[in-house]
Amino acid sequence: LGIASGCIGGMVLALTRFCNESWQRSVIAIELGLLMTYGFKAIHFDGCGAVATLVTGGAANLIWKQNRFVELTQCADDGYLDEIG
Secondary structure, eight states: OHHHHHHHHHHHHHTTOOOOOHHHHHHHHHHHHHHHHHHHHHTTHHEEEEHHEEEEEHHHHHHHHHTTTTTTTTSSSSSSSOOOO
């Protein structure tokens, strides 16, 4: 459950056409992490939130490296993950 929601979170984070500034991606990464951590804690799946948060960053980086979802990402490359934060 954590891995699947982390992959979905990575897809959301990789949508650089809608959030093309680095501070916007940082805010979305923090919000996704908090949502997954406390959301899964609320339904008593504490470990899933941590796994989902870790998988989100990896999935977004993989999408940017492989140039997936080209229609939803602009200038997709592997440098976006370094700019977050």
